[in-house]
Amino acid sequence: MGSARYRPESDPSVGIEVTIARVGARGDGIFDPGGAGKAGDRVFVPLTVPGDRVRVRLGPVQAEGRRGQVLAWLARGPDAVEPACHHFGRCGGCTLQHFGDPGYGAWKAEQVAAALERAGFAPDRPVPLVRTAPGGRRRATFSVQRRGGAVLVGFKERLSHRLVDLEQCPVLAPELIALVPVLRRGLAPVLAEGGIAEVAVTRVESGLDLVLVGPDRLGLSARQALAELASAADLSRLSWQPRSGQPPEPVAARRPALVRFGGYPVLVPPGAFLQASAEGEAALTAAVLTGVGAGAMAVADLFAGCGTFSLPLAGVTGRRVLGVDGNGAALAALALAGRGLPGLTIGRRDLGREPMSPQELTGYEAVVFDPPRAGAAAQAEALAASNVPVVVAVSCNPATFARDAHHLRAGGYRLITVLAVDQFLWSAHIELVAVFNR
Numbered sequence: 179m180g181s182a183r184y185r186p187e188s189d190p191s192v193g194i195e196v197t198i199a200r201v202g203a204r205g206d207g208i209f210d211p212g213g214a215g216k217a218g219d220r221v222f223v224p225l226t227v228p229g230d231r232v233r234v235r236l237g238p239v240q241a242e243g244r245r246g247q248v249l250a251w252l253a254r255g256p257d258a259v260e261p262a263c264h265h266f267g268r269c270g271g272c273t274l275q276h277f278g279d280p281g282y283g284a285w286k287a288e289q290v291a292a293a294l295e296r297a298g299f300a301p302d303r304p305v306p307l308v309r310t311a312p313g314g315r316r317r318a319t320f321s322v323q324r325r326g327g328a329v330l331v332g333f334k335e336r337l338s339h340r341l342v343d344l345e346q347c348p349v350l351a352p353e354l355i356a357l358v359p360v361l362r363r364g365l366a367p368v369l370a371e372g373g374i375a376e377v378a379v380t381r382v383e384s385g386l387d388l389v390l391v392g393p394d395r396l397g398l399s400a401r402q403a404l405a406e407l408a409s410a411a412d413l414s415r416l417s418w419q420p421r422s423g424q425p426p427e428p429v430a431a432r433r434p435a436l437v438r439f440g441g442y443p444v445l446v447p448p449g450a451f452l453q454a455s456a457e458g459e460a461a462l463t464a465a466v467l468t469g470v471g472a473g474a475m476a477v478a479d480l481f482a483g484c485g486t487f488s489l490p491l492a493g494v495t496g497r498r499v500l501g502v503d504g505n506g507a508a509l510a511a512l513a514l515a516g517r518g519l520p521g522l523t524i525g526r527r528d529l530g531r532e533p534m535s536p537q538e539l540t541g542y543e544a545v546v547f548d549p550p551r552a553g554a555a556a557q558a559e560a561l562a563a564s565n566v567p568v569v570v571a572v573s574c575n576p577a578t579f580a581r582d583a584h585h586l587r588a589g590g591y592r593l594i595t596v597l598a599v600d601q602f603l604w605s606a607h608i609e610l611v612a613v614f615n616r
């Protein structure tokens with residue numbers, strides 16, 4: 179609870195002094211008048227940590243509280259640290275570089291504990307957290323804009339559509355940062371003045387795999403410019419995807435885009451999902467394999483993608499693994515990679531509209547599900563009504579995980595283990611693996 183010097187002002191432009199009590203789920207410090215105060219009396223102050231004493235200007239009253247903009251720093255909390263990047267504060271990519279340990283690590287783990295509590299589980303010990311190192315993030319989507327003849331490449335500012343033209347980023351793998359100046363030069367002939375695009379880049383084993391999402395048409399000279407960019411940056415592949423949503427089309431395929439899951443080589447399609455960092459992927463895979471258990475001989479991997487978990491799971495002799503996903507290109511890559519694995523089958527399905535039913539799940543000894551941020555409400559309900567003994571949930575969104583885990587609890591599942599993986603360094607996001615059984 180915050181200190182008691184809070185007096186709501188009738189004039190919101192008048193600064194007040196507050197002491198930050200905690201950091202909320204979106205990464206803002208919170209002053210909470212508590213006591214008789216209503217939720218709407220809370221003040222959310224970006225870039226602050228618990229114990230910070232600040233003078234803030236109050237924004238308008240909103241449902242959850244008011245936003246406070248720091249006018250003066252009066253005292254810093256014990257976990258306040260110098261941010262690692264000079265863009266921090268303006269760049270919307272990071273929220274928490276100013277939050278040092280032990281507070282930062284504890285906060286990440288608490289987000290997962292809070293989700294479990296919302297789902298009706300009461301973890302009896304702190305949630306363990308796997309950390310990943312700076313410079314490990316292998317995927318990023320840069321925003322690109324041509325303005326005043328120059329091409330800007332970076333991330334959007336916090337709460338804004340303006341672009342931070344990136345000079346450094348301690349989160350990204352060095353290869354991704356090194357690409358930024360090459361993009362500035364190489365995209366100039368492709369974008370008209372005022373033109374915008376996104377560049378999704380993934381570091382794979384064979385180099386960088388890039389998808390330009392933007393112009394709806396690509397003329398011959400733009401294609402030539404992109405081929406030159408691919409060669410200048412020594413990309414493994416460069417694809418173009420019109421904003422209108424068609425699948426990416428390779429413009430320069432210089433080397434196959436190769437990754438390995440459980441040692442099995444996978445040729446990933448353009449724009450394929452990969453876990454954000456190799457370290458994060460390793461931690462998640464280890465937790466999934468342990469959660470499934472060596473003895474489970476029939477396993478379904480739902481939202482399987484290109485097989486991050488399916489392939490290592492299917493590497494166990496005698497095990498049957500069904501990998502299900504809605505993305506045909508990802509499944510084709512998984513099928514090709516797993517052609518030597520007799521126990522692996524794949525199924526294409528929209529698990530939101532048509533989840534695997536309790537009857538279809540009968541006979542599976544473990545089910546892994548790793549949905550996108552929106553979660554897997556329908557599939558979790560079907561799992562809750564199934565007799566599958568072990569369910570392993572992987573999630574990048576504690577809010578939707580809480581909802582899905584609530585279904586599992588209502589169906590009689592118990593929480594066995596949980597692991598938080600900080601692969602979205604210094605952001606308010608967190609990845610988790612939770613193992614349930616019945």
Ligand SMILES: C[S@@+](CC[C@H](N)C(=O)[O-])C[C@H]1O[C@@H](n2cnc3c(N)ncnc32)[C@H](O)[C@@H]1O
Binds near residue numbers: 452504548
């Ligand atoms: C978070 S990714 C996980 C992929 C994989 N487990 C991994 O770790 O690489 C989510 C996956 O869900 C798939 N997906 C999204 N919506 C879906 C749906 N409605 N039905 C089936 N699959 C879906 C995406 O294609 C993507 O492969």
